[in-house]
Amino acid sequence: MSDNRILETLAGQGISRRAFLKYCATLASLMALPPSAGKAFAEALAKAPRPSVIWLPFQECTGCTESITRSHSPSIEGMIFDMISLDYQETLMAAAGHQAEAALHEAMERNMGKYILIVDGSVPLGLDGAYSCIAGRSNLEMLKEVAQGAAAIVAMGSCAAYGGLPKANPNPTGAVAVSDVIKDKPIVNIPGCPPIPAVITGVLAHYLTFGSLPELDHLGRPKSFYGETIHDRCYRRPFYDQGKFAKTFDDEGARKGWCLFELGCKGPVTYNACASVKWNGGTSWPVESGHGCLGCSEPDFWDAGSFYKALSMPANPLKLAAGAAVAGAVAGIAISVSNKARKGAAKTGHETTTLADLEKHHE
Amino acid sequence: MALPDIPVVAETGALTGNARAVLGEVETLLDGLLRTGEGGIVDIRGLPLSPGDRIWLLEQLGKGEVEIHLDIGGRSRILETAYPAVWWIEHCDEGGHLISEFIQVAYVPELISAHPDDVESGLEHLRNRNADLS
Ligand code: SF4
Ligand code: SF4
Numbered sequence: 001m002s003d004n005r006i007l008e009t010l011a012g013q014g015i016s017r018r019a020f021l022k023y024c025a026t027l028a029s030l031m032a033l034p035p036s037a038g039k040a041f042a043e044a045l046a047k048a049p050r051p052s053v054i055w056l057p058f059q060e061c062t063g064c065t066e067s068i069t070r071s072h073s074p075s076i077e078g079m080i081f082d083m084i085s086l087d088y089q090e091t092l093m094a095a096a097g098h099q100a101e102a103a104l105h106e107a108m109e110r111n112m113g114k115y116i117l118i119v120d121g122s123v124p125l126g127l128d129g130a131y132s133c134i135a136g137r138s139n140l141e142m143l144k145e146v147a148q149g150a151a152a153i154v155a156m157g158s159c160a161a162y163g164g165l166p167k168a169n170p171n172p173t174g175a176v177a178v179s180d181v182i183k184d185k186p187i188v189n190i191p192g193c194p195p196i197p198a199v200i201t202g203v204l205a206h207y208l209t210f211g212s213l214p215e216l217d218h219l220g221r222p223k224s225f226y227g228e229t230i231h232d233r234c235y236r237r238p239f240y241d242q243g244k245f246a247k248t249f250d251d252e253g254a255r256k257g258w259c260l261f262e263l264g265c266k267g268p269v270t271y272n273a274c275a276s277v278k279w280n281g282g283t284s285w286p287v288e289s290g291h292g293c294l295g296c297s298e299p300d301f302w303d304a305g306s307f308y309k310a311l312s313m314p315a316n317p318l319k320l321a322a323g324a325a326v327a328g329a330v331a332g333i334a335i336s337v338s339n340k341a342r343k344g345a346a347k348t349g350h351e352t353t354t355l356a357d358l359e360k361h362h363e
Numbered sequence: 364m365a366l367p368d369i370p371v372v373a374e375t376g377a378l379t380g381n382a383r384a385v386l387g388e389v390e391t392l393l394d395g396l397l398r399t400g401e402g403g404i405v406d407i408r409g410l411p412l413s414p415g416d417r418i419w420l421l422e423q424l425g426k427g428e429v430e431i432h433l434d435i436g437g438r439s440r441i442l443e444t445a446y447p448a449v450w451w452i453e454h455c456d457e458g459g460h461l462i463s464e465f466i467q468v469a470y471v472p473e474l475i476s477a478h479p480d481d482v483e484s485g486l487e488h489l490r491n492r493n494a495d496l497s
Pocket of ligand 1: 230231232234235236237238240258259260261265266267268287292293
């Protein structure tokens with residue numbers, strides 16, 4: 001790992017302490033950490049060393065790379081690039097051919113056992129991996145080699161996490177997820193088609209702060225971003241609870257911003273942070289734009305039937321709407337309480353959060 | 364056909380009632396500040412608010428006497444609301460996009476005060492300058 005510390009590196013680039021504090025407050029917000037965590041986060045991040053990152057793109061559409069690199073620049077997501085030492089990324093690096101290969105091996109040797117490996121794209125196993133090759137070597141061969149020296153692997157996007165679109169029926173290339181190939185390294189899945197750029201920032205920031213991966217759910221996703229469904233955090237939820245649904249994309253309900261459940265919204269079964277982190281620099285997100293969630297951060301979402309077919313059963317039956325008695329204020333309080341529960345480590349807004357609290361939160 | 368030509372306007376101003384709960388939380392924090400000296404922060408982005416809810420909340424909180432602009436990796440603005448010690452904090456990136464928003468309950472928002480390490484290096488610079496001048 002590079003010896004220089006993050007705050008020193010940033011200061012060298014003219015980024016002040018206040019700018020760094022603002023960055024950390026925003027990062028804590030994106031990671032659904034308690035607001036007071038920003039300060040504890042800043043203290044830890046300031047002292048953390050910059051880790052080496054090797055990024056391998058496999059069988060993919062480059063949408064994931066676009067998602068993170070084309071986010072508003074310079075941006076909160078972009079700032080992570082100042083905090084890491086991105087030693088190899090084929091799509092972004094100037095070097096090509098033998099030079100690029102030499103850079104990869106040099107980075108691996110220099111940081112053996114310590115670098116973070118980011119993978120986007122699935123790994124095709126068909127025809128001995130011949131469907132996707134780089135420098136004459138299959139993705140499978142390359143993944144196995146580079147994973148060996150990695151401290152941890154980040155499978156970015158639904159393809160690397162679950163096989164994604166390439167794995168959709170009938171899976172002509174025999175595409176599999178990174179976790180189907182590598183069994184002996186910690187892997188964090190960041191699914192989404194594409195994933196939210198801030199999530200990768202959050203995962204790297206967590207690694208920098210604590211030296212470990214964040215707490216993961218049963219599908220290997222960081223709980224801080226994938227701990228709740230789209231539906232749990234959706235601002236249209238009170239309409240769902242009141243039984244107010246848009247029936248077509250241009251009816252009165254649609255214009256009034258009612259729930260999109262009957263138009264096929266997969267929010268109730270989809271774990272992702274779109275409803276709170278949003279897209280395009282926080283401008284909006286699919287449901288706010290009037291379209292239901294497609295469920296892109298869930299395994300095999302392409303094969304789950306029509307995007308416009310309503311889920312057969314509501315995730316939480318419409319009991320709450322009985323008599324449509326749920327007044328807005330009551331629903332609001334319920335949501336506020338759930339927000340508090342989500343931000344478990346905050347305990348209450350009155351307490352100062354320490355680094356130890358954050359560690360507890362992520363245990 | 365350009366986007367504005369499509370004759371559909373979705374109402375995003377609908378109130379969900381969630382902003383009411385935020386006001387209640389601010390009241391609790393303010394009470395805590397007076398009793399224990401500890402305020403707190405509410406993360407606006409972390410709450411399921413519709414665009415209408417956000418505007419409603421801003422209207423309810425109103426505008427106080429102090430407005431502070433910071434140029435720290437993009438603009439930031441700290442506004443005192445009509446309720447003393449209740450601050451609305453907006454952070455934008457360098458492209459001017461709003462990236463995070465908080466309500467802070469504090470006598471003075473922490474972000475404004477100088478850090479001792481920075482004061483120390485500032486003092487060193489000033490000493491050097493004074494030495495050069497003498
Ligand atoms: S079904 Fe979809 S639109 Fe309706 S509340 Fe849930 S996530 Fe929001
Ligand atoms: S709203 Fe749903 S489909 Fe859209 S990006 Fe988020 S998780 Fe994916």
